[in-house]
Amino acid sequence: MGFEGIGASVRRREDLRFVSGRGTYTDDINRPGQLYAVILRSPHAHARIRGIDTAAAKAAPGVAAVFTGDEMAADGVGGLPCGWQVKNKDGTPMAEPPHPVLAVGKVRHVGDPVAVVIAETRSRARDAAELISVDYEVLPAVPTLEAAQKPGAPLVHDGVAGNICYDWHLGDKDAVDAAFAKAHKVARLELVNNRLIPNAMEPRAAVGEFDPMSGEYTLYTTSQNPHVIRLLMGAFVLHIPEHKLRVVAPDVGGGFGSKIYHYAEEAIVTWAAGKLKRPVKWTADRAESFMSDAHGRDHVTVAEMALDRDGRFLALRVRTQANMGAYLSTFAPCVPTYLYATLLAGVYTTPAIYAEVKAVFTNSVPVDAYRGAGRPEATFLLERLVDICALEMGMDRVEIRRRNFIPASAFPYQTPVALQYDSGDYTATLDACLKAADWAGFEARRAEAKRRGKLRGIGISTYIEACGIAPSAVVGSLGARAGLYEVANIRVNPTGSITVFTGTHSHGQGHETTFAQLIADQFGVPMSQVEIVHGDTARIPFGMGTYGSRSIAVGGSAMVKAAEKIIAKGKRIAAHLLEASADDIEFKDGKFQVAGTDRAKTLAEVSLAAYVPHNYPIEELEPGLEETAFYDPKNFTYPGGCHICEVEIDPDTGVVEVVNFTAVDDVGRVINPMIVEGQIQGGVAQGIGQALLETCVYDADGQLLSGSMMDYTMPRADDLPNITVGTAITLCTHNPLGVKGCGEVGAIGSPPAVIGAVVDALKDYGVRHLDMPATPHRLWQIINANRPRMAAE
Amino acid sequence: MPKVSLTVNGKPASAEVENRTLLVELLREHLRLTGTHVGCDTSQCGACVVHVNGASVKSCTMLAVQCEGAEVVTIEGLAAPDGTLHPMQEAFREYHALQCGFCTPGMVMSAIDLVQRNPQGLSDREIREGLEGNLCRCTGYHNIVRAIAAAQQVMHGKVKELPRAAE
Numbered sequence: 001m002g003f004e005g006i007g008a009s010v011r012r013r014e015d016l017r018f019v020s021g022r023g024t025y026t027d028d029i030n031r032p033g034q035l036y037a038v039i040l041r042s043p044h045a046h047a048r049i050r051g052i053d054t055a056a057a058k059a060a061p062g063v064a065a066v067f068t069g070d071e072m073a074a075d076g077v078g079g080l081p082c083g084w085q086v087k088n089k090d091g092t093p094m095a096e097p098p099h100p101v102l103a104v105g106k107v108r109h110v111g112d113p114v115a116v117v118i119a120e121t122r123s124r125a126r127d128a129a130e131l132i133s134v135d136y137e138v139l140p141a142v143p144t145l146e147a148a149q150k151p152g153a154p155l156v157h158d159g160v161a162g163n164i165c166y167d168w169h170l171g172d173k174d175a176v177d178a179a180f181a182k183a184h185k186v187a188r189l190e191l192v193n194n195r196l197i198p199n200a201m202e203p204r205a206a207v208g209e210f211d212p213m214s215g216e217y218t219l220y221t222t223s224q225n226p227h228v229i230r231l232l233m234g235a236f237v238l239h240i241p242e243h244k245l246r247v248v249a250p251d252v253g254g255g256f257g258s259k260i261y262h263y264a265e266e267a268i269v270t271w272a273a274g275k276l277k278r279p280v281k282w283t284a285d286r287a288e289s290f291m292s293d294a295h296g297r298d299h300v301t302v303a304e305m306a307l308d309r310d311g312r313f314l315a316l317r318v319r320t321q322a323n324m325g326a327y328l329s330t331f332a333p334c335v336p337t338y339l340y341a342t343l344l345a346g347v348y349t350t351p352a353i354y355a356e357v358k359a360v361f362t363n364s365v366p367v368d369a370y371r372g373a374g375r376p377e378a379t380f381l382l383e384r385l386v387d388i389c390a391l392e393m394g395m396d397r398v399e400i401r402r403r404n405f406i407p408a409s410a411f412p413y414q415t416p417v418a419l420q421y422d423s424g425d426y427t428a429t430l431d432a433c434l435k436a437a438d439w440a441g442f443e444a445r446r447a448e449a450k451r452r453g454k455l456r457g458i459g460i461s462t463y464i465e466a467c468g469i470a471p472s473a474v475v476g477s478l479g480a481r482a483g484l485y486e487v488a489n490i491r492v493n494p495t496g497s498i499t500v501f502t503g504t505h506s507h508g509q510g511h512e513t514t515f516a517q518l519i520a521d522q523f524g525v526p527m528s529q530v531e532i533v534h535g536d537t538a539r540i541p542f543g544m545g546t547y548g549s550r551s552i553a554v555g556g557s558a559m560v561k562a563a564e565k566i567i568a569k570g571k572r573i574a575a576h577l578l579e580a581s582a583d584d585i586e587f588k589d590g591k592f593q594v595a596g597t598d599r600a601k602t603l604a605e606v607s608l609a610a611y612v613p614h615n616y617p618i619e620e621l622e623p624g625l626e627e628t629a630f631y632d633p634k635n636f637t638y639p640g641g642c643h644i645c646e647v648e649i650d651p652d653t654g655v656v657e658v659v660n661f662t663a664v665d666d667v668g669r670v671i672n673p674m675i676v677e678g679q680i681q682g683g684v685a686q687g688i689g690q691a692l693l694e695t696c697v698y699d700a701d702g703q704l705l706s707g708s709m710m711d712y713t714m715p716r717a718d719d720l721p722n723i724t725v726g727t728a729i730t731l732c733t734h735n736p737l738g739v740k741g742c743g744e745v746g747a748i749g750s751p752p753a754v755i756g757a758v759v760d761a762l763k764d765y766g767v768r769h770l771d772m773p774a775t776p777h778r779l780w781q782i783i784n785a786n787r788p789r790m791a792a793e
Numbered sequence: 794m795p796k797v798s799l800t801v802n803g804k805p806a807s808a809e810v811e812n813r814t815l816l817v818e819l820l821r822e823h824l825r826l827t828g829t830h831v832g833c834d835t836s837q838c839g840a841c842v843v844h845v846n847g848a849s850v851k852s853c854t855m856l857a858v859q860c861e862g863a864e865v866v867t868i869e870g871l872a873a874p875d876g877t878l879h880p881m882q883e884a885f886r887e888y889h890a891l892q893c894g895f896c897t898p899g900m901v902m903s904a905i906d907l908v909q910r911n912p913q914g915l916s917d918r919e920i921r922e923g924l925e926g927n928l929c930r931c932t933g934y935h936n937i938v939r940a941i942a943a944a945q946q947v948m949h950g951k952v953k954e955l956p957r958a959a960e
Contacts, residue, residue, distance in 0.1 A: 009958075011886060011887065011889070012886070012889065014894070015885070015886040015891060015894070016886065017894075018891055018894030018897050019868075019878065019882040019883075019885050019886055019891065019894075019897060019901060020828070020868065020869065020871075020872060020878070020882065021826070021827075021828020021829065021867065021868030021869045021898045022828065022869070023828075023894050023895075024827075025827075025830070025895065027821075027827075027831075028821075028827035030825070123811065123813065199930060200893070200895075200930055201830075201832045201838065201840060201893065201895040201896045201928065201929065201930050201931075202830070202832065202893065202895040203831070203832065251893075251894065252893065253830070253832075253893045253894065253895025253896075254892070254893040254895060254930050254931055256930070285831075285833075285834045286832065286833035286834045286835065286838075287834055507893055508892035508893030508894070508931045509892070510892070674889050674958075675889070677889075678889050678892060678931075678932060678936060679892075681932060681933040681935045681936070682892060682930075682931045682932050682933045683933075684933060685932070685933030685934070686930075708833075708834070708835045708837075709833045709835050709837035709838060709928070710835045710837060714837075714928050714930070715933075716924070716925060716928065716934075717920070717921040717922075717924035717925070717927075717929075717934040717937065717938065718918075718921040718922050718924070718925060720921075720933055720934055720935075722917075722935055722938075723933055723935050746933075
């Protein structure tokens with residue numbers, strides 16, 4: 001056995017089943033007597049439903065049932081709830097229109113579910129869906145932020161004036177206005193943060209089952225948080241109490257946020273299984289994923305930075321419009337507010353910040369958190385604006401950052417936008433990244449590229465993010481309708497092996513390995529003695545799931561707390577067995593030992609005594625060795641770091657090649673370096689995807705033009721470089737492990753570095769800023785339009 | 794309904810299928826070999842790649858009835874009967890070339906065919922180009938490329954044991 005504790009790159013234990021084709025994803029689950037559901041979706045972005053004729057579909061061969069929204073509503077099925085309420089500037093609550101599981105009266109985006117067909121086979125269901133006749137009165141659509149806010153624009157929801165969900169603000173407007181009034185210079189930037197479609201490789205799927213004998217429902221679903229789904233679907237949609245509803249999230253093929261939310265199909269298959277007394281399975285095809293999985297980003301922003309004579313940031317003013325889509329997805333309202341504007345200080349000492357955010361309903365797929373959620377939007381805005389500041393001041397991009405960094409001596413640091421950073425050293429990550437990327441040698445590489453006819457550029461981003469989501473009381477005061485603690489139950493089995501039940505969920509993160517390392521470390525036992533169980537509400541006491549890079553910081557901390565309880569009880573048992581005082585017992589290397597002696601009992605001996613309590617302090621202690629901890633974090637965690645990207649552009653084609661990408665991140669204590677590196681590389685790949693390739697496009701009628709993998713450019717192996725990852729850590733000061741989280745930093749830090757590099761490569765073409773994605777077509781147009789000028793010079 | 798008979802992972806198999814049934818549906822729904830995944834509907838993602846008569850095929854793009862008499866190998870058929878993994882499977886595990894695992898079966902099947910078709914050996918760039926038909930959303934491909942580069946050394950007999958990844 002090699003070293004396998006904290007800090008070891010232990011190979012993942014989940015991999016044997018995945019490389020062998022023995023994973024169990026939701027669509028791999030088949031229940032006896034199962035039926036198949038196919039959802040009929042709206043082909044229109046906005047239309048009134050005058051009638052639905054399902055008679056032919058119901059009569060089609062193999063069809064068990066067809067249901068519409070009116071029928072489900074008549075049966076008492078509720079709408080999909082929203083988990084976060086944001087308030088307007090004047091303190092009134094946001095507009096929160098109903099979100100029926102199947103459309104009632106109106107459809108509001110292409111892909112809005114209209115009816116469900118349930119049949120003996122998937123192809124029978126699909127054939128029958130084509131026989132449903134929907135009488136649509138097509139209405140004018142407002143798919144974009146611009147269209148939805150034009151005076152007199154059609155309303156997505158009849159009761160929501162101006163299509164405004166909320167008009168919110170944060171910060172000190174007066175202080176900001178005063179700082180701008182005395183500014184030496186003002187840097188201004190208008191930008192778009194492009195809308196993305198998450199595209200986890202596993203399409204969403206759900207299998208509902210009902211046991212008429214016990215009255216118990218089971219839902220197998222592609223979810224990042226099965227307990228949250230049980231809570232939302234049980235309490236708000238189907239009115240099934242928790243003890244009669246089991247939600248299982250088995251192996252899940254990637255989430256990136258898109259599998260946090262409670263989706264209509266989960267409720268539909270569960271409800272239909274109860275109606276039909278047979279299991280019902282639904283699996284999205286990719287086209288459905290594109291038009292029904294929550295999308296990400298989609299902001300339009302104007303930002304201004306006030307600077308003094310020395311290039312110090314005096315104040316930041318930000319005005320953002322955020323697209324909510326047609327309905328409020330589960331956590332949508334918090335993304336462009338509390339996960340966005342609170343990050344606008346970044347790593348800088350900007351003393352005054354004021355942000356206004358207007359959230360808008362449109363005839364498009366709902367938008368919610370996607371890898372980074374709000375923080376990539378804040379980081380892209382801020383880091384691009386800092387580059388513009390450098391340009392305006394005639395300063396070096398690195399120097400202006402250094403000059404404005406929060407110094408390592410200033411922690412804990414209170415920002416003007418609510419957050420208090422606990423630790424960090426931005427100069428350390430910057431210096432390490434500059435060195436690893438050979439920033440100093442860049443101009444030689446640019447000159448060499450020029451001789452080959454290539455335009456080479458370099459870009460930098462120094463960023464911070466807030467994750468480890470989240471202190472319950474804090475988020476509650478900001479409108480969250482849930483707590484965001486995490487739960488761990490540790491069961492030391494009678495012969496000393498350990499089973500850990502965690503409320504977090506692994507869908508690629510390797511929790512079964514990382515958490516086993518953590519537990520092995522806590523108890524001084526081999527990893528082979530530890531099993532991690534996740535993803536099943538019937539086995540795990542409770543939990544809030546995995547998102548916001550929270551699993552190790554919140555879930556891991558819960559495990560430490562539960563382990564402490566086990567060890568405290570174990571000491572009392574050992575004290576009895578060893579005829580010593582519990583105060584004299586030390587727990588080390590898997591043994592309870594009387595301090596200063598060689599008298600000891602192993603964890604297994606103590607555990608056996610706890611389960612076979614013949615010689616046991618039964619008057620004082622219950623038998624057994626199992627403890628549960630709910631851990632509510634004291635603060636967010638604040639990973640940060642520096643990303644440097646180097647690109648070459650072919651001026652004849654406009655094609656960008658990312659030739660080097662270097663990240664040096666501070667993610668707090670690292671449990672498994674191999675897994676952390678992989679998480680960061682994957683995040684960076686999604687960031688490069690956003691910067692260069694990916695974007696969601698709706699036409700003026702609200703048709704989704706980027707609705708397949710042939711139209712939406714997913715990053716492929718030959719689009720991406722090797723991604724060099726380093727870490728330079730400071731420890732989180734408020735959780736027991738000093739961990740911060742690593743799941744999102746790659747996607748948060750990288751886009752401005754990539755765009756900064758492209759802009760730098762094109763600096764002779766008068767380019768100051770570029771919105772994402774920087775596609776060959778756009779770059780070729782810029783280069784070509786400037787050719788005559790360049791030739792003349 | 795037409796009946797199709799073929800060999801899957803070395804064993805005879807047959808099933809009654811619809812004319813429109815795809816090979817991947819035959820494998821997943823009829824034979825319950827769920828290791829082969831469906832990630833898209835436009836033959837873009839490669840999660841469904843299997844070997845048909847020795848060559849990699851996107852099984853969502855072939856009808857089951859086209860496979861009459863064919864030899865099909867899926868991810869479940871790669872390991873030796875004693876459980877010893879194929880060098881490509883071992884390399885994916887050793888080099889952390891997978892996270893959620895959903896693209897992995899198709900990725901491994903494509904990579905094996907890619908290496909077999911290129912006995913001269915592949916550079917990292919050629920590996921990246923050779924993976925054109927397979928999407929991964931988790932890894933950024935960095936470690937997939939490293940895994941394939943290592944596995945090809947074993948598959949071409951250049952080394953006996955898979956080189957270990959650096960710690």
